[in-house]
Amino acid sequence: MNLFDKILMLPEIVERPPILLDIGASGQIHRSWKQIAKYSECIAFDADQREMEYVEKQQSGFKKLHIFNCILSDTDKNSTDFYLTKSPYCSSILEPDLEALKVWAFSEKFQVEQKVNLKSMNLHQVLEKLNIDRIDWFKTDSQGIDLRLFKSISESIMDKILIAEFEPGIIDSYKGEDKFYEILHFMEKKNFWLSNLTIKGSHRISTDELKIIVESGFMQKLIQYSMKKAPGWAETSFLNTFESGLTKREYLLGWIFSTIQKQHGYALKLSKKGRELYNDYIFSEMFDFSLKSIKVEVYKLKFLPAVFEKLFKSLKLQ
Numbered sequence: 471m472n473l474f475d476k477i478l479m480l481p482e483i484v485e486r487p488p489i490l491l492d493i494g495a496s497g498q499i500h501r502s503w504k505q506i507a508k509y510s511e512c513i514a515f516d517a518d519q520r521e522m523e524y525v526e527k528q529q530s531g532f533k534k535l536h537i538f539n540c541i542l543s544d545t546d547k548n549s550t551d552f553y554l555t556k557s558p559y560c561s562s563i564l565e566p567d568l569e570a571l572k573v574w575a576f577s578e579k580f581q582v583e584q585k586v587n588l589k590s591m592n593l594h595q596v597l598e599k600l601n602i603d604r605i606d607w608f609k610t611d612s613q614g615i616d617l618r619l620f621k622s623i624s625e626s627i628m629d630k631i632l633i634a635e636f637e638p639g640i641i642d643s644y645k646g647e648d649k650f651y652e653i654l655h656f657m658e659k660k661n662f663w664l665s666n667l668t669i670k671g672s673h674r675i676s677t678d679e680l681k682i683i684v685e686s687g688f689m690q691k692l693i694q695y696s697m698k699k700a701p702g703w704a705e706t707s708f709l710n711t712f713e714s715g716l717t718k719r720e721y722l723l724g725w726i727f728s729t730i731q732k733q734h735g736y737a738l739k740l741s742k743k744g745r746e747l748y749n750d751y752i753f754s755e756m757f758d759f760s761l762k763s764i765k766v767e768v769y770k771l772k773f774l775p776a777v778f779e780k781l782f783k784s785l786k787l788q
Contacts, residue, residue, distance in 0.1 A: 473759050474726060477752065478509040482719040487511050487533055489602055493542050493610035493619060500609055502730050507531045513596065515542045536600055541590035544615065544622040550590040556581045562613035562644055570642035574702070575673040575680065575694050580643065593622055604630060606723055611637040614647030617656060629661060632720060633727045635707045640669075643703070650704045662708035665733050671702035709736065718748045725756050734763040 477483065488510040490503055503510065511534040541550045541563055555561045557579035566580035597603065605623070608631050610616045616636040620628070634657075638650040657664070673694050680690040709728060710716070716724070721744040728737035738760035745753035 473755060474505055474729075477722050477726060477756070478506060480722065480752070482717075482722060483509065486604070486719060488606045488723055489513065489604050490532075490607045491605050491609060494612045503607070504531075505730065506726065507533075509533055511602070512536070513600065513602075514538070515540070538591065538596065541588050542596070542612070542619060543590040543592050544618040545590075546592060547590055549587050552586050552588045553582050554584040554586060555579065556583055560613060560643075562615075564614040564644035564647055567642045567645050573674060573676050574641070575675050575677065578677060593619065594624070597627075603627070606632050607635075607727065608633070609635040614639065614644035617648035617653050621656070629715060630710075630720065632710045632724050633665075633707060633731070634662060635705075637703060637705050639703045640671075641700075641702045650706070653706065657708050661711045661713050663711055664706065665709040665728075665731055665736070666705070666707040668705040669701045669703075670705060671699040673697045674700045707731065709733065712740065712743070718744070718750070721747070722752070725760075729760065729763070732763075734760050734767070738764065 478488075488506060490500070490506075490510050490512045492500060492512060492514040494516060503512070508531065510532055512532045513536045515538045541552055543550050543563065550563055553562055553565055555566060560566065560580045566582060568577070568580065571577040571580055591599075597605075605627055608620065608623075610619055612619055616638050620634065620636070623631075636653050638653050639647050640650050654664070675694070675697065677690075680693060683693060684690060709731070710720075710724060712721070712724060721740055725737050725740045725744070728734075728740060738757060741753050741756035741760055744750070745757065
């Protein structure tokens with residue numbers, strides 16, 4: 471039995487299993503949850519049912535999986551307009567900003583194929599319906615409304631979320647969307663710290679300009695893949711700072727989530743603090759695991775890029 475299994479089988483976790491929230495679950499269940507899925511309850515949403523079938527097939531992987539084929543909104547409305555786009559992954563409650571997008575190579579993915587009015591719910595209604603009083607891992611890719619969905623959560627639940635993942639825009643893709651800088655501004659005031667940031671993007675060239683260069687669609691793709699991408703959106707995650715009000719259960723899960731994110735230094739800190747607070751030997755095992763993980767990163771020569779960078783800077787200064 472590995473350490474994750476050992477922790478997730480403790481009474482504190484069995485009695486109150488991890489709650490994983492997946493908003494905009496098009497395509498597949500979050501790969502980071504593979505190790506903890508069978509011990510966890512997942513709440514998944516996607517109003518664009520063209521891509522929801524795959525999620526339904528994964529139901530046996532979780533202790534419980536609650537699927538909502540409806541719009542998750544930050545309002546009390548029972549229904550909301552929804553824009554179905556050429557790519558299901560771009561469908562949104564917000565209207566795509568086609569004028570702003572026309573200078574980008576991926577603009578065709580945002581072409582609206584149909585505007586529909588769908589049933590909507592908010593997070594308070596969903597949690598009340600399921601009789602759930604917590605969210606441990608908040609993940610959203612809602613195409614423009616990540617922040618307003620997060621802000622719709624009650625303070626008592628928000629403050630105990632252990633990890634929050636967002637995929638906000640940097641460029642203008644939707645009219646009135648929540649942007650990356652707004653999420654940073656909001657989260658710095660809360661008990662979270664930025665634990666991961668990956669910048670994604672597209673090519674700053676329109677389809678019309680590509681057609682001027684070459685008519686072949688295949689060659690247009692090769693041109694795109696040969697060009698440097700510009701930042702378009704960000705994949706971000708924030709871990710709880712554990713400054714106040716969290717229990718032994720949260721320290722156990724916080725360590726697991728930090729370890730999954732490969733934030734082994736932070737996991738080490740949580741295990742040390744957990745051992746001081748609860749005097750449970752499991753935290754010593756967690757501490758040893760984190761210590762070993764940090765050393766393994768050294769053995770993998772992960773430090774080499776930093777060494778070469780410092781050497782390069784040193785040679786430039788001479």
